[in-house]
Amino acid sequence: MTTDKTLEPLSKDELTKLATLAIEAKDYAYCPYSNFRVGASVLLSDGTHHTGSNVEVASTPVGICAERCALAPIVASIKRPAMPIIRAIAVSTDINPPASPCGMCRQFINEFATTRDLPIYMYGKDGLSEGAEMVKMTIGELLPMSFGPNDMDRNR
Ligand SMILES: O=c1ccn([C@H]2C[C@H](O)[C@@H](CO)O2)c(=O)[nH]1
Ligand SMILES: [Zn+2]
Numbered sequence: 001m002t003t004d005k006t007l008e009p010l011s012k013d014e015l016t017k018l019a020t021l022a023i024e025a026k027d028y029a030y031c032p033y034s035n036f037r038v039g040a041s042v043l044l045s046d047g048t049h050h051t052g053s054n055v056e057v058a059s060t061p062v063g064i065c066a067e068r069c070a071l072a073p074i075v076a077s078i079k080r081p082a083m084p085i086i087r088a089i090a091v092s093t094d095i096n097p098p099a100s101p102c103g104m105c106r107q108f109i110n111e112f113a114t115t116r117d118l119p120i121y122m123y124g125k126d127g128l129s130e131g132a133e134m135v136k137m138t139i140g141e142l143l144p145m146s147f148g149p150n151d152m153d154r155n156r
Contacts, residue, residue, distance in 0.1 A: 033056045040067045051070055076121065100120075
């Protein structure tokens with residue numbers, strides 16, 4: 001796991017951009033079975049943005065969440081041993097309070113987080129409008145006592 005304990009906090013403009021991308025990513029959701037749209041956006045330390053949306057299939061457990069849809073191509077587009085440094089993630093749903101990443105996505109995010117302080121911003125039905133609900137939590141808060149890549153080497 002790459003270690004970067006000093007993630008630069010997002011400026012207001014950076015957060016607005018990241019949130020806007022997550023909100024827009026909902027328009028790409030393919031969710032005819034749940035009709036529950038989710039958009040995700042990821043900001044890397046190199047300044048690039050990446051988005052994903054939930055993609056369902058008729059065999060419903062086979063579908064993928066927006067968060068993993070956004071993250072997997074990031075990891076798969078970088079040649080090893082290099083790894084991305086994720087600065088922040090935003091997730092957008094159409095409900096209040098805003099939905100938070102499912103357990104599977106928390107584990108997936110944790111795998112690629114370079115610090116427990118990686119912020120995850122959750123937006124709800126009012127998006128970015130005045131007075132809209134937003135929840136910010138770190139991956140450490142969302143997945144306490146996690147089992148991650150470093151634990152594989154313990155006791156070896
Ligand atoms: O954080 C979440 C929670 C749910 N979903 C998707 C999975 C499924 O397509 C739909 C309903 O669970 O929402 C996500 O993409 N991310
Ligand atoms: Zn998920």
